[in-house]
Amino acid sequence: MTAVPGLDEDMEQGLAEPVGPDGTAGPAVRRARAWLSRAAEPGSVAFWRFVEDAGPVQAVRRLRAGRAPDAVRALVGARAEQDASLADLLRAQRCGARLVVPEDDEWPGHPLHCLTLATGREPDDPRHHPARTVSPVPPVALWVRGPARLDELAERSVAVVGARASTAYGEHVAAELGHQLGQRGWTVVSGGAFGIDAAAHRGALAADAPTVAVLACGVDRVYPAAHGALFHRIAESGLLVSEWPPGAAPHRHRFLVRNRLIAALTRGTVVVEAAARSGAQATARRAQRLGKQVMVVPGPVTSAMSVGCHELLRDTGLGAVLVAGAAHVAEAVGRLGEDLADPPPRPTGARDGLSDVAVRVLDACPVRSGVSPERLARVAGCDVLDVLRVLPVLQLADLVECTDAGWRLARAPSAGRR
Amino acid sequence: MTAVPGLDEDMEQGLAEPVGPDGTAGPAVRRARAWLSRAAEPGSVAFWRFVEDAGPVQAVRRLRAGRAPDAVRALVGARAEQDASLADLLRAQRCGARLVVPEDDEWPGHPLHCLTLATGREPDDPRHHPARTVSPVPPVALWVRGPARLDELAERSVAVVGARASTAYGEHVAAELGHQLGQRGWTVVSGGAFGIDAAAHRGALAADAPTVAVLACGVDRVYPAAHGALFHRIAESGLLVSEWPPGAAPHRHRFLVRNRLIAALTRGTVVVEAAARSGAQATARRAQRLGKQVMVVPGPVTSAMSVGCHELLRDTGLGAVLVAGAAHVAEAVGRLGEDLADPPPRPTGARDGLSDVAVRVLDACPVRSGVSPERLARVAGCDVLDVLRVLPVLQLADLVECTDAGWRLARAPSAGRR
Structure with a gap:
């Protein structure tokens, strides 16, 4: 194992590492996230935010050097000095598994976005974070086999x-x-x-x-x-x-x-x-x-x-x-348009029957802070008049809502009872 | 049967007939509704409205004399000349049955009010009335045994x-x-x-x-x-x-x-x-x-x-x-506070409409071992007489139950829709 580069050297070199041409993260990023996945129990808002803000490689460096915030260091404790990252990656490989990280194309970023959003609603103070067992925080990496x-x-x-x-x-x-x-x-x-x-x-x-x-x-x-x-x-x-x-x-x-x-x-x-x-x-x-x-x-x-x-x-x-x-x-x-060959017997999705412009405006609406119709028009690539025409339709369908700050997606656009 | 007065004479005399002191309709009204219950199939908006507007006795007189609106006469047809009203009432009596009419105290006017309301929403023109099989019209009388x-x-x-x-x-x-x-x-x-x-x-x-x-x-x-x-x-x-x-x-x-x-x-x-x-x-x-x-x-x-x-x-x-x-x-x-105050228009929650005292007594009730009304009064901070007054109401609403040891919360008081 002496030929294997040390974690800290790897991190040093990995700071400017680009994502590979095949859409996969580089080895330093992967090793960093392998280390992080063992460094702290999943589910901590503070830990995930720290990794998100610093980036995985920098996060490892700071934890190793004792330069992370107290709340984060407390989560890692003595594991900061240990390193099983390469051993874990090798052990995974031996059983036909691999580590998928957010920097990979394979990362299920779209489905997991709900966790990012939910975590965004948590307070800054770690003392007010939910318990790990109920916390809605995203994973820092996923081992898949x-x-x-x-x-x-x-x-x-x-x-x-x-x-x-x-x-x-x-x-x-x-x-x-x-x-x-x-x-x-x-x-x-x-x-x-x-x-x-x-x-x-x-x-x-x-x-x-x-x-x-x-x-x-x-x-x-x-x-x-x-x-x-x-x-x-x-x-x-x-x-x-x-x-x-x-x-x-x-x-x-x-x-x-x-x-x-x-x-x-x-x-x-x-x-x-x-x-x-x-x-x-x-x-x-x-x-x-x-x-x-x-x-x-x-x-x-x-x-x-x-x-x-x-x-x-x-x-x-x-x-x-x-x-x-x-x-x-x-x-x-189900979402309409995906199953053209086998249309469901009673298609009732709220997006059904929306015009092309309406779908584009809908997709342009942000989740949280509202925006102006002008901005929606720019994002959707259509005329402001078109936006003003379709917004009432989308609002009526409970797909968007108008806040003080402007228009945004309605809270539970895909939930339930249509 | 020759001693029995004819229908038309009975109606003649029944025009000014008062409701009896015991809260039951007089014999002419009852006979009129018995006749009406056979004269037309139930479920017709036009027929019910005609009876409602004219009153049962007058309705019979007008139908017998051929002075009812065409749409109503068409519903009755040849039955206008027939009369089995006394025979029906006698036949009912022989099997222990009776005719309950809207003029009786026993008439379930409150539950049936929904039909009156629904019929009120139907159009004037009989051609646009719903079919009898789906019509929401009230009954003109009910035979009960x-x-x-x-x-x-x-x-x-x-x-x-x-x-x-x-x-x-x-x-x-x-x-x-x-x-x-x-x-x-x-x-x-x-x-x-x-x-x-x-x-x-x-x-x-x-x-x-x-x-x-x-x-x-x-x-x-x-x-x-x-x-x-x-x-x-x-x-x-x-x-x-x-x-x-x-x-x-x-x-x-x-x-x-x-x-x-x-x-x-x-x-x-x-x-x-x-x-x-x-x-x-x-x-x-x-x-x-x-x-x-x-x-x-x-x-x-x-x-x-x-x-x-x-x-x-x-x-x-x-x-x-x-x-x-x-x-x-x-x-x-179930409705809460039925006996305490006017029930809210759509009382859905079991605690809705509870008086202040009732809520305090409810909150004072222990989950497991029962306690005495005296103890409830001390915890709730009210008079024992008040406690004794509201406990039956709470029990009726399935919020509390009486055990050998005393009063406690009913088993599943909080399930479902609040």
């Missing part, structure tokens, strides 16, 4: 989650849903757990569709142990994904931290079975807060494993949609 | 309807719902049909609660024929109700006309099982148009008899609430 491209699978994906202690009914529905979604070209994302998760993965695999398991441990580990064959099959065509470096153990709190990724990576979350006040319910509420569509499969009211599902459907603030099958799911999260 | 008072039962009632070709699951849920609603002091109203209707009636009867079957034939007839024993039991403690005079046959269209009464008489309609595009769905939509709460019991998505239920829950315009049991139903249709 499998042949598929993460960004492509995530682009058209749905989370299917539910109880571990599922019933035969729930497993049947989850498998059927996974199968039908796979047949329709949707990627099923789940957590690889017993019960609903496994049934959904298996249904997708039975349709020869790639599926994604987002794990709470290293992608080279099998948890639960009985899912060795399942994970192997998933990694053959789809992806195993984790924020934690190879070898990381599935600690209990990591599942909660992980859950936000399942919600964030997908267009919506389907809850198949859930007991009262269960983890699946928490995942659904997180998905809703991230602006993702929450969908719920009902069940017999006599079944304890459907109580949580019915609670979600009774929560009017959540805007959860009842889904009885893949057609309902596609209707809730 | 059984010992209970119709107005009292209707005041705190819920419709439980659903498929005739129900499953064991649906029947179990309907019976359980009927039983629990009965135990909570709610009257279950249904149509006496096979399947869900019968299960709901039976559940209520098993709780020794009166139940109401609204029939599409005379209250002296048994349809379906296999429900002779069931109808007999219903008529022992509850009521059989019909718009049609004794002996009337259960024509197919009459069920559709009848359905509006089930929706109108109750505070809300619970659909337990329904096939896709089924009659139960139509009843639910009618209930919604009448301003009544629509509630839906979900089921397995694998069951064809729950498809209609899930369609209703997916219809966001309908505002249907998912209910998994009687507690959810009571929460959706």
Whole structure:
């Protein structure tokens, strides 16, 4: 290992490293993020902001040199002096895994943007940040194992989650849903757990569709142990994904931290079975807060494993949609224009029927601070008069809203009930 | 029958007939409405308006004399010359039935007011009136059989309807719902049909609660024929109700006309099982148009008899609430402060309309072990007499319950829609 360059030398040289011509990050950036992914437990707003502001290479240098803010140094502690970055990258390579970083083209930046936005709403003072287990912070890097491209699978994906202690009914529905979604070209994302998760993965695999398991441990580990064959099959065509470096153990709190990724990576979350006040319910509420569509499969009211599902459907603030099958799911999260060959039976998307100009203006609208019609016209590349003509239409469709500062996207433009 | 006064003489004398001191209509008004209930099929806006404007006695006189508007005369036709009013009243009497008319105190004027309002929105021109099978018109009279008072039962009632070709699951849920609603002091109203209707009636009867079957034939007839024993039991403690005079046959269209009464008489309609595009769905939509709460019991998505239920829950315009049991139903249709103050126009939250004292007593109630009213008074900072006054109200709203140890919060006081 003596021929291997030291971390600090690598960082020194990596400061001006460009992104490669193939759209992948350079080796120093990747090594920096590998180091960062082990340096602190994921889920910290302060840590992610520090990395985002400094850049990964500079962030590593400052942490190594003890020049990071106190709050960030406290998160890393003694790990600042350790370095397993190359060992982790090699260990990943040996099991067919790799590290995907935000600087890569493969990074699912579009789906994960909801986390960036949500983190932007957190206060400056780290003492007021949410606990890691509920924090909406983006990952600093993702270890992925499998042949598929993460960004492509995530682009058209749905989370299917539910109880571990599922019933035969729930497993049947989850498998059927996974199968039908796979047949329709949707990627099923789940957590690889017993019960609903496994049934959904298996249904997708039975349709020869790639599926994604987002794990709470290293992608080279099998948890639960009985899912060795399942994970192997998933990694053959789809992806195993984790924020934690190879070898990381599935600690209990990591599942909660992980859950936000399942919600964030997908267009919506389907809850198949859930007991009262269960983890699946928490995942659904997180998905809703991230602006993702929450969908719920009902069940017999006599079944304890459907109580949580019915609670979600009774929560009017959540805007959860009842889904009885893949057609309902596609209707809730599908976007028009993508499935021209196979149009859904009841296309109800809010963007349907919008004129070309209207779509352009809509796409030009910012998420947070409002802007003037003049600015929208410039961004959309059309006339101000056209903008003024289509804005009322978009407002009527609850797609945009007018604030004191000007026009912006409406809060939950894609949520729920259309 | 020669001693019996003729209809026309009776009407002549009944013109100035007052309502009796016991709050019941006089004999001429009752005979007039008996005659009217046979003269035209229920559900006609023009006919109901004619009776409403002229008054029942005058309406009969004008129809008999051929002085009614053409549109109304066309509805009555040759029946104008016939008279079975006394025979119908006698026939009713022989089977323990009676005619309840709007002039009686027993008339459920409050629940049925929604029909008056809906009819008021119909146009003047009879050519533009809705078909009788979907018309929201009030009944001109109701034949009722059984010992209970119709107005009292209707005041705190819920419709439980659903498929005739129900499953064991649906029947179990309907019976359980009927039983629990009965135990909570709610009257279950249904149509006496096979399947869900019968299960709901039976559940209520098993709780020794009166139940109401609204029939599409005379209250002296048994349809379906296999429900002779069931109808007999219903008529022992509850009521059989019909718009049609004794002996009337259960024509197919009459069920559709009848359905509006089930929706109108109750505070809300619970659909337990329904096939896709089924009659139960139509009843639910009618209930919604009448301003009544629509509630839906979900089921397995694998069951064809729950498809209609899930369609209703997916219809966001309908505002249907998912209910998994009687507690959810009571929460959706129960009214708070009914006895304390004027109920708010759309009281949805259980705490809505509670007096200040009631809220303080509610907040003083412990979650687990019950306490005495004296202790509640100390915690709430009010008089024991006040506590004793509001506790029954809170109990009725399912907010508190009385245990052996004393008063405490009811089990699921905060579930659902606040």
